[in-house]
Amino acid sequence: MTESALQKLLLKRFLLAACTYGLVLLLVWTAIMGGHVLAPVGDMATGTGMLVFSQLVMGWVFLTGRNLRCRDPSLTECQVLLALTWQTWLLANLNQARGTFLVIYPLILMFGLFHLSGRAFVRCALLVFFSFTTLNLLEAHGGKLYDPPLAVLQVCTLFVVLAWLCLYARYVQASRLRMRQRRFALQAHQDTLRGMMGQLEELVATDELTGLFNRRHFLRLAGRELETMHMGVRHGLALIDLDHFKRINDVYGHAAGDQVLQAFAQVAQGCLDENAVLARYGGEEFVLLMPDCSADALVECCERIRLAFAGTQPSAVGLRVSALSLSAGMTLLTEGDDLDAALHRADEALYRAKRSGRDRCVAAWEVVDA
Incomplete structure (x- = not known):
């Protein structure tokens, strides 16, 4: 009291x-x-x-x-x-x-x-x-x-x-x-229960392998950000896919693939500020949300992640493989935008990046402008 x-x-x-x-x-x-x-x-x-x-x-x-x-x-x-x-x-x-x-x-x-x-x-x-x-x-x-x-x-x-x-x-x-x-x-029991509930929520929201948010929690956070957006504000959204990841699993085994995923999570988090949200979207695919972000800032961030991941030496992940690379598809979210539609735009941009030779970041601004 x-x-x-x-x-x-x-x-x-x-x-x-x-x-x-x-x-x-x-x-x-x-x-x-x-x-x-x-x-x-x-x-x-x-x-x-x-x-x-x-x-x-x-x-x-x-x-x-x-x-x-x-x-x-x-x-x-x-x-x-x-x-x-x-x-x-x-x-x-x-x-x-x-x-x-x-x-x-x-x-x-x-x-x-x-x-x-x-x-x-x-x-x-x-x-x-x-x-x-x-x-x-x-x-x-x-x-x-x-x-x-x-x-x-x-x-x-x-x-x-x-x-x-x-x-x-x-x-x-x-x-x-x-x-x-x-x-x-x-x-005391309530405090213990709240602590356990907090740990449980963290486990439910976190990908066990990479320590990043999982897909369900990301969608919840992104939906909340869209609901609270103001006019004139834009959020950056990117889908990131690790190139030739299936080949790594087939040649070096799934344990090596897990190490590559963990390496990406560590490298990407080092390139982001505290407001950005990075989550494992599924398999070797990741999703990035950057609140209040311009197109140039989103491109710069994704390129920074791509270069940092490419510069990761194989020994850093305990492997002797060729240089690692990733592809990214980027789009912008505006007020009233639909999250599924934005993810679809980013996925199409990612598909174009894959078709263009991988190891690159492709934007979908024309979709937003249209």
Whole structure:
């Protein structure tokens, strides 16, 4: 989760807490109007103002992002302790309505159930119990306790509720830990699966012998390039065929032919830039796509590949054969062009190169211009 997304979530939690304060204040003033409060109305109004001021300060902290500097950006324990302080002060000023407002203690602890650590939650629960117990003991010592048996019952009930909440919080924390571990394990499995899928896609898209793209992947890439072409842009397309390759296989064996194919792939890749796409089209035939390419650049590139391949010494491929050569048929792709039609043009140009004596690059510009 990004820092901005986390801060947005924490601000929503704070607004939820602030709304809860507003509802509790509504109940408090209902109790005041009903005569259930011991303190003067002026003191309660002052307390209400201080509570609102404390929430405005907390809101300022969250809105300015200062909470992100803290170890716990949610400030959950701080908010819980602040709420417990105001709750204890409120109970100290109530008489018969104290039991009714006692239920707010568990509500405050529930706010920290999913964000406080186990120790912090128990620490807050102990603070609740000792605060309420101390409040009743002080009133009993001063002879101000309204109903001692009822106070004992309230203390015991609060102890049971707090004990249950602590046990439940421990269960929730353990469940969250298990869920987190399972999520991490699932993430690790997903990463492994993505890696395996990437390797599988690479295997599916790659010719095993030469390491170049295979025909299917090339057609997919070329089709995508055609779909995204803009007006005025041209792509270069060439079909390249290794001359007399069948003779090499017949005379020297298929292992030697494989070495020649690998040598061509290595030489051709060294002549291309990173934007060009070279693939094995089938057998000894290869296909080249050069995005955003002029006719002169395509001819120059194909000639560079032809000369580099011709200059490959037989020893470089482990053979003692005559000089290697290739023939190429070239064409240009324009916006709205059909890939099959372009491949057909390149194939016709390649056929003319073969008929003209091989070891040459022939263009099919007249087809495009027509």
